[in-house]
Amino acid sequence: MAIITTSIALDPGTEYTRIYRAGKGLVLCEPSVCAVSLSEDGKVLYGTEALELLGRAPGKMEASSPINGGVISEVRLTSDMLADFVDRAMGKSFVRRLQVVVCVPTNATELESSAMEEAVKNAGAFRVKLLEKPLASAIGAGLPVDQCRGSMICDIGAGTADVAILSFGGVVTSRSVTNAGRAMDQSLIRLLRETRGIIIGERTAEKIKCELACAGEPPERTVTVRGRSMSTGLPASCEVSSREVCLAVRPMIQSIMLAISETLTDTPPELAGDLLDSGITLAGGVARMSGLADRIAEVTGLNVTVADDPELCAVVGAGRAIERMTEMRVGISGIPALPMRASSDC
Ligand SMILES: Nc1ncnc2c1ncn2[C@@H]1O[C@H](COP(=O)(O)OP(=O)(O)OP(=O)(O)O)[C@@H](O)[C@H]1O
Numbered sequence: 001m002a003i004i005t006t007s008i009a010l011d012p013g014t015e016y017t018r019i020y021r022a023g024k025g026l027v028l029c030e031p032s033v034c035a036v037s038l039s040e041d042g043k044v045l046y047g048t049e050a051l052e053l054l055g056r057a058p059g060k061m062e063a064s065s066p067i068n069g070g071v072i073s074e075v076r077l078t079s080d081m082l083a084d085f086v087d088r089a090m091g092k093s094f095v096r097r098l099q100v101v102v103c104v105p106t107n108a109t110e111l112e113s114s115a116m117e118e119a120v121k122n123a124g125a126f127r128v129k130l131l132e133k134p135l136a137s138a139i140g141a142g143l144p145v146d147q148c149r150g151s152m153i154c155d156i157g158a159g160t161a162d163v164a165i166l167s168f169g170g171v172v173t174s175r176s177v178t179n180a181g182r183a184m185d186q187s188l189i190r191l192l193r194e195t196r197g198i199i200i201g202e203r204t205a206e207k208i209k210c211e212l213a214c215a216g217e218p219p220e221r222t223v224t225v226r227g228r229s230m231s232t233g234l235p236a237s238c239e240v241s242s243r244e245v246c247l248a249v250r251p252m253i254q255s256i257m258l259a260i261s262e263t264l265t266d267t268p269p270e271l272a273g274d275l276l277d278s279g280i281t282l283a284g285g286v287a288r289m290s291g292l293a294d295r296i297a298e299v300t301g302l303n304v305t306v307a308d309d310p311e312l313c314a315v316v317g318a319g320r321a322i323e324r325m326t327e328m329r330v331g332i333s334g335i336p337a338l339p340m341r342a343s344s345d346c
């Protein structure tokens with residue numbers, strides 16, 4: 001039987017794992033969550049099914065997110081989860097050799113990168129290539145990364161905010177901070193615990209953040225939040241205003257702003273000049289936050305645009321990189337040293 005070689009791009013995000021199949025496009029987007037049975041049946045659920053149980057099935061199933069900011073806490077569990085996702089994305093119907101391009105944050109240590117590589121190999125890949133997440137996001141956002149011109153991407157996801165200046169197919173300078181979407185959710189949980197004595201779950205916190213958080217002047221809005229009273233242990237609810245939510249997420253926004261400013265300060269002058277034309281492109285789910293692009297534009301004096309489908313930029317970019325390599329008959333070994341088109345201004 002002929003063995004088919006298939007190439008996929010994998011973006012193992014803190015919140016979602018996404019898979020792009022070369023020539024087909026996005027084929028999977030599942031929550032990066034596992035739920036392991038605490039009884040002897042050893043049942044394990046992955047993705048949406050496991051997410052339903054997160055914080056709702058204590059005593060029976062233990063749900064966890066094994067990936068945080070592109071770094072994995074448990075190789076075995078992550079491998080099993082990725083194997084399940086790859087099977088769902090590809091189907092099990094034929095024998096295949098799978099080569100995978102995986103997005104990793106720029107500041108991942110050698111150990112963290114090897115753990116990710118091992119997890120993906122255990123999930124069934126015969127060849128794995130790691131690609132820096134900002135480079136992938138920039139390709140996905142349609143930035144001209146292979147030209148000899150500076151462009152800037154800021155991918156703000158759940159676990160990390162990755163900021164980078166790119167030119168001539170590579171990352172020139174970058175910053176990665178863990179003060180991103182999840183840290184904002186945790187800050188909201190703390191706020192309600194400290195000011196109302198109510199404990200809320202992570203999913204509730206995320207929902208309020210997406211509804212009320214903004215980086216500019218907060219609108220006059222309040223929502224009712226449900227959780228558990230710390231004093232009585234009973235179900236309880238309270239009102240929370242957009243002003244409070246904005247205050248809770250402010251430290252994370254400041255940390256992202258600092259990463260952007262430091263990256264700009266490190267940028268060589270010629271490339272910095274290019275940014276006056278190209279501006280900054282935002283990717284990742286947090287890019288959707290109301291007022292964020294305007295706030296970054298105000299602080300930096302540059303044009304800031306939010307990419308289309310910002311959460312998908314990394315996986316789509318890694319997928320396009322594979323497709324390009326395949327067209328050139330280079331194979332994924334050519335990534336991330338993308339083929340440079342001779343650019344007229346170089
Ligand atoms: N309108 C919004 N306002 C604020 N945050 C938002 C909004 N929409 C989505 N988010 C946040 O975006 C994050 C998810 O983004 P994304 O899917 O890019 O993360 P990820 O790729 O899983 O994580 P990472 O790349 O950091 O490992 C979540 O924290 C989510 O709450």
Ligand SMILES: [Mg+2]
Binds near residue numbers: 011157158284314
């Ligand atoms: Mg991401």
